[in-house]
Amino acid sequence: MSTKRLLSTADFHAIPPIIRNSLQWAHNSTAQSNTPFLPKGPSVLATNLIKSYSERGLIKEARILFDEMPERDVVAWTAMIAGYTSCNHYSHAWAMFCQMVRNGVEPNAFTLSSALKGCKSMKALSYGALVHGLAIKHGMKESMYVNNALMDMYATCCVSMDEACMVFQEIDVKNAVSWTTLITGYTHRGDGYGGLRVFRQMLLEEAELNPFSFSIAVRACTSIGSYALGKLIHSAVITHGFDTNLPVMNSILDMYCRCGGLSEANQYFHEMNEKDLITWNTLITGYERLDSTESLHIFSQMESEGFSPNCFTFTSVTAACANLAVLNCGQQVHGGIVRRGLDGNLALANAIIDMYAKCGSISDSRKVFSEMTCRDLVSWTTMMIGYGAHGYGKEAVELFDEMIRSGIRPDKIVYMAVLSACSHAGLVDEGLRYFKSMVGDYNITPNQEIYGCVVDLLGRAGRVEEAYELIESMPFKPDESVWGALLGACKAHKLPNLGKLAARRILDLRPNMVGTYVMLSNIYAAEGKWGEYANMRKLMRGMGSKKEAGRSWIEVRDQVYSFVVGDKMGSHIKWVYGVLDLLIWHMKEAGYVPDLDCLIHDQEDAT
DNA sequence: GTAGGGTTAG
Numbered sequence: 001m002s003t004k005r006l007l008s009t010a011d012f013h014a015i016p017p018i019i020r021n022s023l024q025w026a027h028n029s030t031a032q033s034n035t036p037f038l039p040k041g042p043s044v045l046a047t048n049l050i051k052s053y054s055e056r057g058l059i060k061e062a063r064i065l066f067d068e069m070p071e072r073d074v075v076a077w078t079a080m081i082a083g084y085t086s087c088n089h090y091s092h093a094w095a096m097f098c099q100m101v102r103n104g105v106e107p108n109a110f111t112l113s114s115a116l117k118g119c120k121s122m123k124a125l126s127y128g129a130l131v132h133g134l135a136i137k138h139g140m141k142e143s144m145y146v147n148n149a150l151m152d153m154y155a156t157c158c159v160s161m162d163e164a165c166m167v168f169q170e171i172d173v174k175n176a177v178s179w180t181t182l183i184t185g186y187t188h189r190g191d192g193y194g195g196l197r198v199f200r201q202m203l204l205e206e207a208e209l210n211p212f213s214f215s216i217a218v219r220a221c222t223s224i225g226s227y228a229l230g231k232l233i234h235s236a237v238i239t240h241g242f243d244t245n246l247p248v249m250n251s252i253l254d255m256y257c258r259c260g261g262l263s264e265a266n267q268y269f270h271e272m273n274e275k276d277l278i279t280w281n282t283l284i285t286g287y288e289r290l291d292s293t294e295s296l297h298i299f300s301q302m303e304s305e306g307f308s309p310n311c312f313t314f315t316s317v318t319a320a321c322a323n324l325a326v327l328n329c330g331q332q333v334h335g336g337i338v339r340r341g342l343d344g345n346l347a348l349a350n351a352i353i354d355m356y357a358k359c360g361s362i363s364d365s366r367k368v369f370s371e372m373t374c375r376d377l378v379s380w381t382t383m384m385i386g387y388g389a390h391g392y393g394k395e396a397v398e399l400f401d402e403m404i405r406s407g408i409r410p411d412k413i414v415y416m417a418v419l420s421a422c423s424h425a426g427l428v429d430e431g432l433r434y435f436k437s438m439v440g441d442y443n444i445t446p447n448q449e450i451y452g453c454v455v456d457l458l459g460r461a462g463r464v465e466e467a468y469e470l471i472e473s474m475p476f477k478p479d480e481s482v483w484g485a486l487l488g489a490c491k492a493h494k495l496p497n498l499g500k501l502a503a504r505r506i507l508d509l510r511p512n513m514v515g516t517y518v519m520l521s522n523i524y525a526a527e528g529k530w531g532e533y534a535n536m537r538k539l540m541r542g543m544g545s546k547k548e549a550g551r552s553w554i555e556v557r558d559q560v561y562s563f564v565v566g567d568k569m570g571s572h573i574k575w576v577y578g579v580l581d582l583l584i585w586h587m588k589e590a591g592y593v594p595d596l597d598c599l600i601h602d603q604e605d606a607t
Numbered sequence: 608g609t610a611g612g613g614t615t616a617g
Contacts, residue, residue, distance in 0.1 A: 047608045078609040085610095113610040145610055152612075180612040215613040250614040281615040288616095315616040347617045354617090378617055 042073040050076065054083030074105050082114040085121070093118040094127060107134060109143040116149035125157035141170075148177045155185025161194065180212045187216055192223035211245040218251040227259035250278050257286025262294075277307055285316040292320035296329070309336070311345040318351040327359035350378045357386025377408055384417040393425020400434070412444055419453035423460055431457040452481045459489025468498060480506045480513065487519055499523045514540060 046069050053062035066072065066080045077100040084093035097115045101107065107115070112135050119128035132150055140146050147167055154163035164185050171178055179202045186194030199217045202209070214237050221230035234252050242248050249272055256265040265286050272279065280302040287295030299317050303309065309317070314337050321330035334352055337343050343352075349372050356364035369375070369383045380403040387396035400418040404410065415438050422431030435454050438444045446454075451474055458467035467486055471478050483505045490499030503520040506513060521536035549564045 042608090044608045051609070073608095075609045080609090082609060108609085110610045115610095117610075143610095148611055175611095177612045182612095184612065210612095212613045217613095219614075245613095247614040252614090254614070276614095278615045283615095285615060310615095312615050319616080345616095350617060376617090382617090 042071045042076050043069060047076045047079050050079040050083055054079075054086050057087055059083055059087040059089060072105075074100075074108055074111060077105055078108070078111045078114055081111065081118070085114055085118045088121070090118045090122045094122070094124070097131075101134075107138065109140050109146050112138075112140060113143075113145040113149040116146070116153045120149075120153040120156045123157050125153075128153040128157055144171070144175055144178070147171050148175075148181050151178065151181045151185065155181065155189075161185055161189075161191075174207065176208045176210050176213065179207050180216055183213065183216045183220065187220045187223060190223060192220040192226075195220035196224070196229070209240055211242045211248045214240070214242050215245075215248045215251040218248070218255050222251070222255045222258050225259055227255075230255040230259050244274070246274055246276055246279070249274075250276075250282055253279060254282045254286070257282060257289075262287060262290055277310060277313070280307055281310075281312045281316065284313060284320075288316045288320045288323070292323040295320045296324075309340075311342050311348050314342060315348050315351045318348065318355045322351070322355040322358040325359050327356075327361060330355045330359050344373070346372075346374060346376060346379070350376075350382050353379065353382045353386065357382070357389060362386055362390045362392065377411060377414060380408065381414045381417050384414065384421060388417060388421030388424055391424055393421045393427045393430075396421030396425075397427060397430055410438070410442060410444075412447060412450060415444065416449055416453050419450070419457060423453060423457040426461055428457055428461040428463065448476075448479045448482055451478065452485045455482055455485040456488070459485055460492070462489075462493050464489045464493055464495055464498060478505070480509045483509075484516075487516070491519055491523065494526065496523045496527050512543065514543060517543075 046065055050062045050066055053059065053065065062080065062083050066076065069076060077096065081093050081096045081100070084090070084096060093115070097107075097111070097118070100111070112131055115131050116128060119125075119131060128150075131153075135141060135143075135146050135150070147170070151164045151167045154167060155161060158164065161182075164182065168174070168178060168182050179198065183195045183198045183202070186192070186198060195216065199213065199220065202213065214233065217233050218230060218237075221233055230252075234255070237243050237248055237252065253265060253268055253272070256268050265283065269275075269279070269283050280298070284295050284298050284302070287298055295316065299309070299313065299320075302313070314333065317333050318330065318337075321333055334355075337348060337352070342348055349368060352368050353365045356362065356368065365383060365386045369379065372379060380399065384396045384399050387393070387399065396418055400410075400414070403414070415434065418434055419431050422428070422434070431454070435446070435450075438450070439446065451470070455467045455470060458464070458470065464486070467489060471482060471486060474482070483502045487499055487502040487506065490496070490502055500520065500523060503516050503523070506516045507520075510516070517536050517540045521533050521540070524530075524532040524536060551562055551564050
């Protein structure tokens with residue numbers, strides 16, 4: 001059998017029978033091209049098969065067939081390039097394209113748009129620009145497909161939308177795809193206003209509207225957080241009769257989740273007459289952010305309705321377990337992920353690291369992190385935040401250095417993670433060294449949050465004066481979080497005057513932050529200034545708002561118990577106080593002296 | 608026989 005030359009017997013039998021038969025047919029037709037019934041030249045059947053293989057993910061088989069073709073025309077080359085692109089093998093697609101050009105085969109509009117799609121996915125602007133040059137050289141500036149693909153590539157690869165807009169303006173008669181591509185370009189880079197501006201222009205020019213334009217317009221509303229515009233576009237969707245299109249409905253559901261409220265999202269969800277996995281994922285994610293317990297209920301409901309969870313589902317479900325700090329549930333979810341073979345997904349692995357850290361099992365976080373075959377900046381950052389929260393400053397610092405050695409360029413967020421870890425572990429000089437390196441080596445301009453971290457770093461260690469000097473030297477006006485870090489330090493190290501200054505700065509910026517009054521009144525109380533203390537308390541009562549008491553919760557034998565200061569907690573309370581007494585005894589033995597200054601507000605808040 | 612835009616995570 002001639003096919004044996006193409007594939008091993010095992011591989012051959014792994015191919016679905018329909019393709020297997022046509023493979024034999026195509027192969028015979030290419031091998032016996034002297035048959036009078038078949039035309040000479042490149043096999044149309046073989047080209048069809050390349051496409052067919054690629055669609056099924058059998059890209060290796062497609063390539064073997066391509067290599068075996070006695071003659072390859074531009075269509076066969078294009079099918080192979082497009083095949084690699086559709087299977088996410090972008091560098092192979094680019095290599096094919098280069099080889100084709102080197103072999104003297106002239107690309108057509110199909111080839112160039114396929115090549116551009118690959119450039120876009122690789123974010124390879126220089127390759128894309130090269131294709132643009134070839135498009136001009138071969139006189140394909142009039143092709144709508146090439147122009148739209150060029151716009152898409154520039155919108156994805158360039159720092160600004162200027163290049164994409166330039167291509168757009170050069171298109172004489174824009175079609176629906178041109179408009180949608182431009183709106184998507186703006187929206188996907190986070191510029192929802194830009195996207196909506198183009199959408200408005202599209203309406204003014206009476207361009208053809210279809211479900212694609214509406215789903216991206218709704219997404220643009222979501223990204224700017226505009227519920228009013230979102231509802232307006234929802235009405236337009238109904239007017240145009242696109243309210244039964246699933247992707248449009250899904251984007252509307254997402255809009256209600258993020259800009260409306262859960263009750264509205266829920267109502268819309270139940271009104272939807274068709275649902276797919278994305279619908280369920282959107283709702284689960286919406287609930288994860290605002291009501292994690294309910295998101296877990298929706299997840300089991302989804303499964304009972306026969307939907308099989310994917311990476312997106314599990315990422316949200318894992319995040320819900322992290323929010324609730326329910327280790328047992330998180331472990332079960334992790335088990336489900338491994339069983340389905342989804343543990344190789346990068347974003348999902350990152351979520352699992354975070355979940356274990358938030359559920360108190362930092363060793364499991366580390367285990368997942370260590371076993372990852374590839375890591376991104378989020379992986380490293382998540383692990384560092386976990387270490388920092390568990391008080392493992394040294395480990396976080398080591399991880400940061402390892403990350404730099406592995407060639408990953410740090411960003412502001414990972415610096416915040418390592419600075420915060422240093423702060424909590426008292427590694428002041430290390431932290432300051434990182435702060436200097438951030439500016440000096442990586443040219444990262446510190447923002448409010450970074451200054452807040454460094455103020456906290458110095459402040460916690462008792463270097464409060466230095467922290468104040470840093471605030472004074474800031475090149476922009478410090479916000480309440482920076483002053484808040486200083487206030488915390490003043491309270492901890494008993495510096496009432498500086499503390500009062502910090503508190504006043506916060507109250508200038510945020511007069512309604514009740515917590516600041518609490519801190520200020522405690523400073524007065526610690527100084528014995530009871531008149532000032534009473535004034536503060538009176539002010540707070542006049543504000544009508546209360547500082548919400550901190551709530552803690554713990555999972556014991558599949559049951560979650562939550563409590564606030566002074567909680568009676570039913571019959572278990574005597575056990576809790578028993579353990580507390582024991583802990584206090586241990587702390588005193590170790591030489592800790594309790595800070596009684598904060599007792600005043602604790603008692604008042606509890607009542 | 609070969610090419611296009613939209614919805615869900617971090």
